[in-house]
Each structure stands twice: as structure tokens, then as C-alpha cells.
Amino acid sequence: MSASTVEAKPAKITVNGLRKSFGSNEVLKGIDVEIGEGEVVCIIGPSGSGKSTLLRCLNKLEEISAGHVVVDGFDVTDPKVDINEVRRHVGMVFQHFNLFPHMSVAENIMLAPVELKKATKAEAREQALKLLDRVGLREKADARPASLSGGQKQRVAIARALAMSPGIMLFDEATSALDPEMVGEVLQVIRDLAAEGMTMVLVTHEMGFAKEIGDRVVFMADGVVCESGKPEDLFGNPQQERTKEFLSKVL
Amino acid sequence: MSKMTGGPRGWLKVVTAALFGFMLLLGPVSPAFAQQSDSGVAGKKFVIGTDTTFAPFEFRKNGELTGIDMDLIRAIAKSEGFEVEIRSLGFNAALQALTSNQVDGVIAGMSITDERKKVYDFSEPYFESGIQMAIAKGNTDIKGYEDLRGKTVVAKTGSEGETYAKSIAEQYGFTVKSLDQSATMYESVKAGSAVAVFDDYPVLAYGVAQNNGLKTVTEKVPGGSYGFAVNKGKNTALLGAFNDGLAKMKANGEYDKLLNTYLADPTAEVPSNFWDLLVKSFPALMKGLGNTLLVTGISFVVAMALGLLAGFMKISSNIVVRGIATTFVNIFRGTPLLLWAFMFYFGLPQLTGVEISIWVAGVLTLSLNSGAYIAEIVRGGIQSVDPGQLEASRSLGLGYGKSMQKVVVPQAFKMMTPSLINQLIIMLKDSSLLLAIGFGELLYQGQQIYAANFRVTETLIIVGLIYFVAIMALTKLANYADRKFNK
Numbered sequence: 155m156s157a158s159t160v161e162a163k164p165a166k167i168t169v170n171g172l173r174k175s176f177g178s179n180e181v182l183k184g185i186d187v188e189i190g191e192g193e194v195v196c197i198i199g200p201s202g203s204g205k206s207t208l209l210r211c212l213n214k215l216e217e218i219s220a221g222h223v224v225v226d227g228f229d230v231t232d233p234k235v236d237i238n239e240v241r242r243h244v245g246m247v248f249q250h251f252n253l254f255p256h257m258s259v260a261e262n263i264m265l266a267p268v269e270l271k272k273a274t275k276a277e278a279r280e281q282a283l284k285l286l287d288r289v290g291l292r293e294k295a296d297a298r299p300a301s302l303s304g305g306q307k308q309r310v311a312i313a314r315a316l317a318m319s320p321g322i323m324l325f326d327e328a329t330s331a332l333d334p335e336m337v338g339e340v341l342q343v344i345r346d347l348a349a350e351g352m353t354m355v356l357v358t359h360e361m362g363f364a365k366e367i368g369d370r371v372v373f374m375a376d377g378v379v380c381e382s383g384k385p386e387d388l389f390g391n392p393q394q395e396r397t398k399e400f401l402s403k404v405l
Numbered sequence: 406m407s408k409m410t411g412g413p414r415g416w417l418k419v420v421t422a423a424l425f426g427f428m429l430l431l432g433p434v435s436p437a438f439a440q441q442s443d444s445g446v447a448g449k450k451f452v453i454g455t456d457t458t459f460a461p462f463e464f465r466k467n468g469e470l471t472g473i474d475m476d477l478i479r480a481i482a483k484s485e486g487f488e489v490e491i492r493s494l495g496f497n498a499a500l501q502a503l504t505s506n507q508v509d510g511v512i513a514g515m516s517i518t519d520e521r522k523k524v525y526d527f528s529e530p531y532f533e534s535g536i537q538m539a540i541a542k543g544n545t546d547i548k549g550y551e552d553l554r555g556k557t558v559v560a561k562t563g564s565e566g567e568t569y570a571k572s573i574a575e576q577y578g579f580t581v582k583s584l585d586q587s588a589t590m591y592e593s594v595k596a597g598s599a600v601a602v603f604d605d606y607p608v609l610a611y612g613v614a615q616n617n618g619l620k621t622v623t624e625k626v627p628g629g630s631y632g633f634a635v636n637k638g639k640n641t642a643l644l645g646a647f648n649d650g651l652a653k654m655k656a657n658g659e660y661d662k663l664l665n666t667y668l669a670d671p672t673a674e675v676p677s678n679f680w681d682l683l684v685k686s687f688p689a690l691m692k693g694l695g696n697t698l699l700v701t702g703i704s705f706v707v708a709m710a711l712g713l714l715a716g717f718m719k720i721s722s723n724i725v726v727r728g729i730a731t732t733f734v735n736i737f738r739g740t741p742l743l744l745w746a747f748m749f750y751f752g753l754p755q756l757t758g759v760e761i762s763i764w765v766a767g768v769l770t771l772s773l774n775s776g777a778y779i780a781e782i783v784r785g786g787i788q789s790v791d792p793g794q795l796e797a798s799r800s801l802g803l804g805y806g807k808s809m810q811k812v813v814v815p816q817a818f819k820m821m822t823p824s825l826i827n828q829l830i831i832m833l834k835d836s837s838l839l840l841a842i843g844f845g846e847l848l849y850q851g852q853q854i855y856a857a858n859f860r861v862t863e864t865l866i867i868v869g870l871i872y873f874v875a876i877m878a879l880t881k882l883a884n885y886a887d888r889k890f891n892k
Contacts, residue, residue: 213800215796215799215800238799238802238803238804239802240802241799241800241801241802242801242802244800245800246797246800248793248796248797250791250793252791252793252794252796252797253797254794254797254798254812254816255816256815256816256819265798265801265803265811265812266801266802266803269803269807269811270802270803311797314797314801315800315801317801318801318802
């Protein structure tokens with residue numbers, strides 16, 4: 155990729171020559187990306203292009219086959235680095251929410267701060283209620299996840315990911331599993347986070363949203379970054395054939 | 406039930422050997438007293454070894470050792486003024502104890518044979534045994550051996566009765582089928598799968614006296630004589646006193662009276678109806694139930710620990726760790742429970758030279774077997790939890806252990822609970838297999854009862870009902886706990 159650090163912000167995430175194979179199947183074939191502080195980057199591309207795998211490499215949910223990923227100054231590929239420490243700085247939101255069904259909404263959010271001894275139970279609950287306020291679900295604090303709608307679940311999941319006050323948020327197709335009428339409420343929460351200056355990487359199929367919220371859009375195909383740039387450039391004037399072909403299908 | 410050969414009575418020997426092992430654990434057998442005494446027996450105490458169950462010579466009634474041998478030795482001791490301490494060791498174990506001078510004498514329905522005379526000194530015979538045939542009470546067709554043509558009879562594997570039946574089988578044209586236990590033989594005659602049984606006269610006579618549903622139509626065929634034994638050259642005074650006492654009892658009619666108690670009075674002491682049987686057998690059965698529940702409870706705790714460990718090992722990313730757990734599971738799922746009971750109780754002590762308690766053997770058997778199944782339940786439970794749960798927890802910065810503990814295991818446990826309850830119930834029922842090594846659990850107690858009173862069906866119904874009630878209660882309790890803790 156070429157465009158990238160137009161703004162002079164310090165790099166929050168640096169990816170160098172990242173390769174990832176599942177057995178003999180190489181899904182990431184050398185990725186170089188740099189993401190600055192406060193930048194919102196949307197990753198788009200056809201399914202199987204490696205978008206989600208790239209995202210999951212950033213907090214090492216996937217073992218990295220080759221290359222380097224530096225997050226918040228930590229090289230996550232260095233075995234000496236405590237990955238649990240790094241992950242506390244990186245919140246992640248999943249397509250299928252992955253809320254803990256045996257805990258209440260508040261307990262879901264309190265788990266990490268309490269277990270990692272960042273807060274007492276009382277403090278953690280107070281913080282959880284504040285986070286629920288932010289996503290508009292304070293009244294659901296003591297409900298079980300099973301009683302929530304999809305949109306509500308995803309908002310709780312975002313609140314949970316924010317519990318350790320991360321500097322980076324990763325969204326893995328956060329709205330793909332939602333009914334259309336619930337997409338809006340989740341996007342609104344993400345929009346608010348962007349407005350607060352959170353560094354964010356989003357894998358998304360919502361082209362309109364990517365255009366609206368992204369400082370930069372990265373188009374991936376077949377395990378490589380095919381093209382990247384400002385949304386108006388990438389959507390308005392794509393340079394690569396592969397990009398044009400993809401956009402013609404989804405827009 | 407022959408004692409001539411020392412070879413028959415397969416499983417009973419196993420049981421008696423097991424009980425002997427158990428006795429050893431309860432405390433060392435103290436050395437015998439007064440071995441050198443040739444001058445009278447009055448006031449002395451002798452240790453007498455005997456079998457565990459060989460009705461009507463020795464068996465337990467309401468927990469007390471009774472029978473012809475027991476009554477006889479006690480009566481003689483009384484009349485000759487000495488004391489006896491009875492040790493119910495099992496037949497072979499009692500003879501071993503006699504050889505090693507751990508007991509002073511043995512009375513155990515033992516036939517006097519030339520071979521035994523080489524190592525022991527025998528008293529005058531106190532009982533004339535023999536072989537007799539019995540048929541079902543309602544059978545009026547069979548009046549003698551000649552009516553057996555074309556029919557099937559049963560006899561005990563390796564017994565004198567079998568030898569005798571086979572010796573006349575060709576002459577009278579019948580088939581001999583061999584079975585292992587007296588009770589099973591009698592049941593098959595009553596059920597009609599065989600028309601007659603050939604068994605030791607006293608055992609048969611006692612069974613008939615206990616209303617076991619059989620009758621005799623032919624005379625007994627004289628066989629061996631039973632004697633009281635001491636070690637060769639030892640305890641001559643005791644032997645003399647036995648002979649004196651026996652002679653006195655025969656002279657004053659006490660001897661005949663004693664035999665009649667067991668062999669002639671058809672209604673003596675038999676529980677007359679189901680209720681009576683229930684009341685009489687209840688204390689022993691409750692003791693058995695207690696042992697069943699205790700061994701199941703202990704084993705389940707051990708099995709849970711083993712199962713959790715092996716279950717987690719099975720999902721390990723380390724191939725060696727996984728391999729160890731898989732091997733454990735395959736071995737104990739792939740082999741019968743009973744095999745391990747024998748292995749731990751009989752095999753292990755012989756390999757290591759260390760006696761093993763029957764409780765340890767029982768718990769090892771049940772917990773290793775169940776542990777293998779629980780390992781699979783645990784593995785399945787953990788793997789049934791959506792991998793996204795672990796990912797979500799890890800993405801928050803929680804370590805693997807914490808994530809398992811707080812997120813995955815609680816959910817897995819909820820899914821495992823019905824299978825674990827099931828496994829507990831299977832284990833409780835499987836514990837009955839421990840009767841084969843002589844563990845005094847519920848079904849074992851039932852067997853002891855019908856070995857003495859021959860009321861097989863009713864006793865089994867009672868035992869079955871006790872199991873059923875215990876398991877229903879356990880199921881309700883477990884489901885209640887499940888609802889309470891796994892909301």
C-alpha cells in the first residue's frame with residue numbers, strides 16, 4: 155500500500171510482511187499496513203480475501219506465520235511479549251457478539267476489570283453502568299444476554315470491549331449478523347466512538363458506512379492489500395481492475 | 406458341594422479368598438495358643454478356622470455364624486470346658502492358616518482324604534456325607550434313575566455330584582449339564598430346564614428343609630466323611646477333647662438333635678412369607694446398601710477428579726499430553742469392569758507383594774472405569790461450548806486458565822450435568838459387580854441370604870426394589886441440585 159500516513163500522527167499499529175497460513179493454504183500473502191493514532195480504517199473485500207484473518211492477527215487470536223505486527227509499541231510476534239497485556243489495550247467486537255450467556259449484562263462487562271484486578275466489584279459495576287449508558291442500555295444491566303435483541307447484544311459487546319479502556323477497537327463484521335432494522339443502532343455507537351477519536355479497524359460489508367466513517371478504506375483480495383486510500387478516492391475513482399470489479403458488484 | 410478335590414466351587418473360592426484378604430487387613434491373625442499342651446484343654450482358648458458360607462455347615466443368619474459345624478464345635482467346647490474363637494476365613498484360607506499354625510483347628514465340612522491325612526490329623530468322622538438326587542416338588546413322573554432317560558440333569562462343575570451323575574449317565578440315558586452354584590442349579594430344576602439335580606446330600610437336605618421347592622426320591626449314595634482337623638502332630642489334646650465330646654453327644658442324643666435342626670425339620674426358621682423374609686433380611690441388605698452407596702460416593706469423587714484431568718488433557722494442544730489421556734480412556738473404556746476388579750484385587754497384590762484393601766480395589770475399579778467415561782463427557786462438554794466464547798474472553802486479556810475457569814467450564818458443566826448424573830447412576834449399578842471379589846455390597850448380601858434360605862426370586866425382588874428406590878432418590882436429588890446450581 156502506498157497512501158497511508160498522510161497525516162503526521164504516530165503509528166498505533168504497524169503491520170510488516172504479515173503472512174498467515176492454515177496448513178498449506180496461505181490466506182495472507184504479505185501484508186503491510188500502518189494505522190495512525192485516532193485513525194478509522196475500514197477493510198473491505200470479497201469473502202475469503204483474508205480481511206477477518208488480518209484483523210484477528212492484530213491481537214494474535216490467530217498465530218502469525220511470518221512477518222511482524224506492532225500494536226501500541228508491542229511486537230505481538232515477539233514470544234517475550236505478554237499477549238494478554240497487549241490485548242488489554244485492544245478491544246474486539248465479533249460478528250456473533252460472543253456474550254457470556256451465564257452472566258448478566260453487567261457481569262459480562264465487569265469480568266475483565268475484576269479478574270485482572272483493575273477494579274473492585276463495586277468500581278467495575280459503576281464503570282459497567284457508565285458504559286451501558288454510553289450504548290443506551292443501562293436498564294438492561296441485570297438482564298441475561300439471551301433476553302436481548304441482536305442489536306442490543308452487539309451494543310453490550312461493544313461496552314464489554316471498552317471495559318479495559320482500550321486505545322484500539324477492532325470490529326469483525328459487527329453488523330453482519332443483525333437484522334437490517336438493528337444495524338443503525340450499532341453503527342451509531344461506532345460513529346460515537348469515532349467522534350471521540352478512538353483508533354479503530356473495521357472489517358465491514360456496509361459500504362455506505364465505510365465511506366461515511368472511514369478515514370481510510372483498505373480493499374483486500376486474495377490475501378493481499380489490493381488498493382487503499384481515502385473513501386472518496388477508493389469508492390469514487392478506484393485504480394485497480396479487481397477493485398472496480400468488486401465495487402460494481404456491491405454498490 | 407464337594408470338598409474332596411479342592412478344585413470345585415469356582416467363584417465361591419474367589420469370594421472366600423477375597424474375604425480372607427479383607428480379614429488380613431482388619432488385623433493380623435494372632436498366633437495360636439497352647440500348641441504344645443498335651444495335658445488337657447480345660448480353661449484354654451482355641452482359635453478355629455472355618456469357611457465363610459457352606460450351608461448347612463457354616464453360614465450367617467442375621468449376621469451370626471451358625472450351622473452344623475458351628476453348633477457342634479461350640480457344644481463340644483462347652484462340654485469339655487474350653488473356649489473357642491471362630492475365624493470365618495474361607496475354606497482354602499482356613500487350611501492355609503492351619504498349616505502355618507495361625508489357627509489351632511479347622512472345622513469346615515471337610516472330607517477326610519488320604520492326601521489330607523498326610524498333613525493334618527483328623528478327628529473321628531462327625532458327619533457321613535454322600536451324593537443325592539433331587540427333583541421339583543411337584544414332579545410325580547420321576548421315581549428313580551430309570552425315569553431320567555432322554556432328560557437333562559444338572560450338577561455342579563467339578564463336584565462329586567457331577568462325577569457320580571456322569572458315571573451313571575450312559576446307563577440311564579440322560580444328559581448332564583454342569584452349573585456353578587447350588588442356587589442356580591435348584592432354580593433351573595424348578596424352572597424345568599432340567600428335571601433333576603445331583604448335589605451333596607447335606608446341602609440338598611438342608612435346601613429341602615428350607616422349602617427350596619425340591620424333594621428327594623432316591624437314597625443318598627454314600628460318599629466321604631467329614632472330620633475336624635488339627636496340624637499334623639499338634640494340638641493332640643484338642644483333637645482328643647473333640648473326639649470325647651463328639652462321643653458324648655452321640656451317646657446322649659444331642660448329636661442327632663443338632664443334625665435334625667438343619668436337615669430334618671422342613672419349617673425350621675424359614676421366613677414363612679414375603680414380609681417375614683423382608684424383615685429378616687432387611688438389616689443385612691441395609692448394610693449392603695450402605696456399602697454400595699459409600700463405595701459409589703467415594704469412587705465418583707475420584708472419578709470426577711480423574712475425568713476432569715483426563716478431559717482437559719484430551720483437549721490439550723500438546724500431543725504427548727493428549728496421547729496419555731487418550732490411552733487412559735481407551736484402556737478403561739475398552740476393557741470390562743470386572744476384569745479390573747480381579748486385576749486390582751488378585752493380580753496387583755501378586756505382582757507387588759502388597760496386600761490391597763477390598764475398598765481400595767473397589768474404588769480403583771469403579772473410578773478408573775467411570776473416570777474414562779467422565780473424561781469423554783468433560784471433553785465433549787468443553788468442545789460443545791462455542792469457540793467464540795474462549796476468543797471473546799482471550800480478547801479481553803484474560804489468560805487461558807482464567808478464561809476456561811470463568812467462561813468455558815461453567816457453560817460446559819451445565820451441558821455435562823445430565824450426562825454426569827447418568828454416569829453416577831451407571832456407577833451405582835456397576836458397583837454390584839464388585840460382589841465377584843467378595844465386596845459386601847447390596848447384591849452380594851442378597852446372594853448370601855438366598856444361599857442360605859434358597860428364596861432366590863423373592864430375595865432378588867427385594868434387592869431390586871432397594872436398588873430402584875435408591876436410584877430414584879439419587880436421581881431426584883441430582884436433578885434438584887442441577888436445577889438449583891445450573892439455573
